[in-house]
Amino acid sequence: MQATAPQKPQERADGRRAPTALGRKAPEPQRRCLVTRASRPKGGLLRFVVSPEGVLVPDLGEKLPGRGLYVMPDRALLETAIAKRLFAKAARQAVEIPETLPEDVASLLRQRALDLIGFAKRAAQAVAGFDRVKSWIEQGRAAVVVQAVDGSVGSRQRLAGIAAAVGETSPDGGSHPPRVVELFGQDQLGAAFGRTATVHVAIAPGGLAKQLASTAEQILSYETAAAAQKVAARQRKPR
Template sequence: MGREKTVTRMCALTREELPASALIRFAVSPDGVIAPDVDAKAPGRGVWVKGDKAAVEEAVKRKAFAKSLKTNVEVPADLALMVKARLEQRLVGALGLARKAGALATGAAKVAGLLESGKVAALITASDAAPDGRRKMLQSVRRGFDTPPPHIESLSSTQLGLALGLENVIHAALTPGAAANSAIERANRLDRYIATDREEDGTI
């Protein structure tokens, strides 16, 4: 069997041909307003922009959507933030499904136990976690794994709590399986999107 061909699309801002997975699709609503279509399922012609927040902000500024569609469209000024919110919602949904599937543990003690056993597909730390608690978890990872698992820290304790139907969640972990893989893919996409923000505020 031959390799599966990578689906590519052209970025409306940079004119680069990139894998569709590295881009964000935007669709036009019936009333002529541009909206994020992060699952790339909306009908009609779409506009693709490189999947990072700075690129979307620049596309809004340069009127790249109207140029690509060759027609006037309304573009919300906060479009880049709308994309971030949609990507966060996708991750929140995946984490909720992982918990229902029994593939997610919460609480420092349970997470520490999983780290010791080596049965962790991804470590999750709230973005507003105390530095000391975060450091201790990462030390456990370094002790227990030759290759550290992914570290998801793009959601706040409030967002994690809402995702999991619990009070504020600071520490959690995903165990290996399809549910974890889905959550990790969505977390990676969100991380790529907000990477420039993190560089600017020094959190990388």
């Protein structure tokens, strides 16, 4: 009897991998946080590598060569890893850590999100403007909706409500709403989209939308933890 080679999962038109014959997706690889020692899907962690010069470098896009060192997206945990020299212990070598690393990570996360929006625009996987974004949401063509924090409250709430009600069709036949992201100002969104100012942007389903949603979660986690830490520090100060 002639053996047949297993078929590879086929790509969908939108760039996503089609479900397997059993209807299951391959689980995302797990990595362990240096501080908490908890294992999480690696896409939800911050990756760092040690450069050939022995300097710790953030690798948010997970593209740099070398062994990855992972920390939960929490500024306090990153600062703990630095203070306890956990990167050097994990790498088993001396590691130089820039003094501005925690602040650099915050800036790099935001810049990565804006870059992903720009990539989506150039790949014809994004539209801007209230009417076009509304149309994409209603047609189920929006996986992520990005709105400027300093845009009209009424228009932002209206699109967020439409997104929650309509949702997008997922590969398994279910339905879930687009992820609504509100992290940037009009000028920042406009610059990412090649315009003077932009309030509403929609990103089509695919790899870029998935990366943007993941990066937005990392930003919120990283900045929320930092804000909570500052509040706790103020509360501890004697009056």
